[in-house]
Amino acid sequence: MKLTFAEQLKFSEFDNFVINFSGGIDSCASLLWVKENFPAKNIIAIYCNISVTLPTVRNFVLDFCIKTKTKYKILKVPNFLDILPQKGWPKWRFPWCKKLLINDYIDAFVKNNFSPEKTLRIIGGNIKQAPRRINRYQWTKIGSYKVYNSVFYSDRSDLIQYIKNKGFDIWNGYKLGFPRTACWCCPGQSCVQMYLLKRYYPNLFEKFHNLEIEYGKCLFKSMSGKKPFMKTAEEWVLSGERKYKRLYKSDIR
Numbered sequence: 052m053k054l055t056f057a058e059q060l061k062f063s064e065f066d067n068f069v070i071n072f073s074g075g076i077d078s079c080a081s082l083l084w085v086k087e088n089f090p091a092k093n094i095i096a097i098y099c100n101i102s103v104t105l106p107t108v109r110n111f112v113l114d115f116c117i118k119t120k121t122k123y124k125i126l127k128v129p130n131f132l133d134i135l136p137q138k139g140w141p142k143w144r145f146p147w148c149k150k151l152l153i154n155d156y157i158d159a160f161v162k163n164n165f166s167p168e169k170t171l172r173i174i175g176g177n178i179k180q181a182p183r184r185i186n187r188y189q190w191t192k193i194g195s196y197k198v199y200n201s202v203f204y205s206d207r208s209d210l211i212q213y214i215k216n217k218g219f220d221i222w223n224g225y226k227l228g229f230p231r232t233a234c235w236c237c238p239g240q241s242c243v244q245m246y247l248l249k250r251y252y253p254n255l256f257e258k259f260h261n262l263e264i265e266y267g268k269c270l271f272k273s274m275s276g277k278k279p280f281m282k283t284a285e286e287w288v289l290s291g292e293r294k295y296k297r298l299y300k301s302d303i304r
């Protein structure tokens with residue numbers, strides 16, 4: 052993924068490369084890509100510690116930054132579980148936690164430390180997921196900062212290979228089958244993620260399940276938002292109508 056000289060010129064206006072770093076495959080590949088192509092620039096990875104990430108992710112993030120000799124900043128942000136009673140269960144499509152506990156903190160940190168003229172923000176995400184994302188282009192903007200997605204056109208398997216070819220490893224959870232480095236209580240997690248949560252972290256799954264029942268009422272509305280389903284959250288979860296229940300009914304409960 053080495054850029055040609057002409058391609059590198061497109062980035063010559065920037066002195067600072069600030070990476071939204073989650074420890075995921077996209078983040079790791081993006082970080083290595085920046086280091087490969089712009090080794091003389093000021094490169095920094097930013098991670099938000101929201102206290103409910105899957106076990107081992109935070110240590111992996113630290114370890115990866117240290118091994119790659121990358122400057123990093125771990126932002127202390129409020130604990131998701133402390134805010135949950137006030138904000139309610141996050142909606143799948145636009146979760147408040149992603150904005151309030153991650154994006155807003157990273158944006159504020161960048162704004163306070165780097166000038167928009169000299170700074171490029173690096174994010175991850177694939178073109179295949181683009182229609183579901185707010186950032187659906189390779190080049191975009193956050194406020195007055197230019198943003199570039201370096202892995203936009205890359206396949207996941209190629210990114211893993213790229214990371215390995217550089218002599219680094221991916222987060223261990225991927226090897227267990229977890230698709231994402233998400234929070235254990237993420238309402239948007241896939242059925243596979245939930246299944247593996249239950250398998251490897253049964254206590255966290257139990258907590259997640261109870262939180263979903265306690266706080267998830269806002270989600271149990273019809274798609275139009277006009278007519279609520281005639282079910283409580285608990286009935287909804289236990290009835291098997293949650294998507295993960297359909298796939299893994301016998302395994303989960």
Ligand code: SF4
Binds near residue numbers: 148149152233237239
């Ligand atoms: S992973 Fe899920 S719960 Fe965690 S911040 Fe993102 S949307 Fe929220």
